[in-house]
Amino acid sequence: MTVEITQQSADADAGLAITQEETAAAIETPFRRFVSEFLESRLALGALFTLGAIILAAIFAPFITPQDPYDLAQVDILDGRLPPGSEAFTEYTMWLGSDGAGRDLYSAILYGLRISLAVGITSGIIAIAIGMSVGLSAAYIGGRFETFVMRIVDLQLSFPAALVALMLVALLGKGIDKIILALVVAQWAYYARTVRGSALVERSKEYVEAAASLGLSHARIMFRHILPNCLAPLIVVGTIQTAHAIALEATLSFLGVGLPQTEPSLGVLIANGFEYMLSGKYWISVFPGIALLITIVSINLVGDQLRDVLNPRLKR
Template sequence: MRTIEDIAETFRLLCRNRAALAGLVILGVYVFVALFPWLLAPNDPLKRDLALRYQPGFWAGKEFARFPLGTDYLGRCVLSRIIWGTRTSLLVGVIAVSISTGLGMFLGLLSGYFGGWVDIALMRVVDILFAFPSILLAITIMAALGPGLEKAMIAIGIVYTPQMARVVRSVTLVIREMEFIEAERALGASHARILLHHILPNVLAPAVVYATLSVAGAILDAAALGFLGLGAMPPAPEWGAMLSGSHKALTSGAWWAVAFPGLAIMLAVLGLNLLGDGMRDLLDPRLRM
């Protein structure tokens, strides 16, 4: 019962934060689109017809209603490709951040709890990764792994691992010095018990908040890799790849082939950032007072 009451109270507080609620609604729409793209897409996202390339959308009149947001450079429906690309982009973001969260929490907990040479060795590796710009590091990793959507998930996950490790380490350093941890040590509790039963639950809140905010950055990085031709392989619909294939459309006046995929990326990042900020306010007692 207490768990149900806590969930209800958390949801009530989240609804009071209008920005977080807006982010939750935006994210909910994207999740629905990702789960049921076949119900929403008006056309086959892979069907091409060069005779229909760069056709305008609904703004040009009823005769163009077949392609509500126009067509791209191969005559494919832009709206259908955005809808099907939602699943790909969200999947990349969630899986990449899951990888970074798992690795980062493991490294951060070990480094912050044990300290000494373990802390020095792990944090020097993290510092080396921090020395590279994120997109450059992702490109370097993919140069070793090769192009592809699965490789992009792994590369982005590794790129975001140092940030998560630093966040978890900083929280662990504070918690390990608290009195209840000293009491556990005095009672003979093992390191594994202290880490799993006392420190891990206390680092979950900041880790979840940071992970939520990181999904937005991971989607942007996935779009950047797709733009460079290192992400999803053609003809799979993916927002970054759509921008890459149609960026020359601006010079021919077919602005919709670039504008709408970019708008999809912008709204997804906006919703995740709003939700992440709201969760930070919700889970941090100092900000709720």
């Protein structure tokens, strides 16, 4: 009799546990599932925290740096090429040393990160808006319009993005606005092709036909019904392309066609120290290069994890 009671109690506990699991699974939202799957990778989580710290440091750079490298009144040529840990003539410690112009590298790197992140994010948002609209329209309208648009996209993608941006900046001149325009032109085709591929799959589904039968406008069907189902690959491509835009801006600045010397970005700082590499003054190029590398790698790791989480075909 005691055995039967114990068995019944165990069965009841097992049934209660199953019920609790089913209830927990039922109340699990897609956002919670996304967060839990993203947090499975400690590497991606570390990259996310690193990227967040970099963004916060860049935003609050005027409050946590001893010098404004853009203000020539605060830059002393006598502080030029000081090694890390040296004391400046203005009585503060240059923990990362200084460049040839006397700029504190710690301050210059954080201000350079502000430019890099601003250029990458701004150009990415504009390129996403253009590419998304073009790709979505091509997939929805179809026919000759789609053929014409996609041939333009193919022509754009046949040239390296660095070459396109380099030619445009060489023609337009230096400046943040010129670099952003060049990066938008170099990147919009990637988003157009990505959205067009996803939208073609969604275009043939029944909910699109049902929305059309209700008399909804084409714009509403495209942007309110089809577009939300195309956001997953767009987010992944946007993350990767942001890192690519940051690297491309640094490349242009390193080549001398990006930002002027009075507004040093990471590429300008690396270029300024390149001539001193063989003379032992490694810090002028190495520290900005490390900051650029950490930023790009962090963004790429976050993007890779987003790809794994948002792509159902990669589920383990």
